């Protein structure tokens with residue numbers, strides 16, 4: 001068994017999370033890193049805000065007809081990351097996600113900035129040949145780097161494709177450079193602006209292969225999710241994002257993340273509340 005002891009700081013966990021790592025089928029893990037955000041910082045506080053919002057929800061879901069209290073999942077808390085050291089922080093995240101996977105548990109990562117996904121993807125891609133990513137985001141994240149830095153939250157999906165050879169399915173994108181659009185048209189399954197319709201159309205080809213799902217909360221319109229570092233008007237509704245989860249539940253998803261919640265810009269707490277609700281549905285879809 002992987003030893004999480006000393007790697008994480010555990011506060012109040014996500015509601016109804018169990019105390020036992022050994023018996024858990026799904027592990028929530030916070031990655032409180034916001035070192036490369038290109039606009040407004042603050043996503044390092046996202047995981048804790050999501051946990052704190054969770055008791056405002058029911059443990060039972062009328063969407064899935066499941067109850068968190070009947071599922072075996074564990075909240076490992078937030079990783080202790082070396083502040084400001086991007087490379088070492090990514091190593092800590094990769095090693096921990098890898099350990100969780102080795103124990104045959106489902107990693108559910110809470111960001112943090114989107115770059116944390118690259119670390120998790122390194123761990124998952126090493127264990128799951130043929131991995132594809134289902135990526136929900138306002139931004140294409142297909143830059144090779146940002147201001148000369150390859151390690152940037154704006155470059156995460158480029159490196160997933162280029163360095164790790166992962167097949168990319170991108171939904172809801174509504175912000176990109178001309179070069180990113182060209183790259184997407186050549187190399188990724190690129191579905192701008194919309195989520196539910198194209199996701200439904202892709203289900204047949206996604207079925208039966210290992211998938212990593214990455215949700216950048218800014219895929220949702222800032223009217224519903226203002227608490228994020230790079231808000232982009234013109235997005236989907238919170239209801240549409242919630243409706244995507246049961247579609248994903250039919251697929252062979254092996255790991256999941258939700259990133260870029262930044263509580264400092266979330267005065268009414270609605271972004272954290274939406275994230276907490278999406279996480280509840282994700283736990284219900286993939287924990288046993």
Ligand SMILES: [Mn+2]
Pocket residue numbers: 137138139216218219230260
């Ligand atoms: Mn984004």
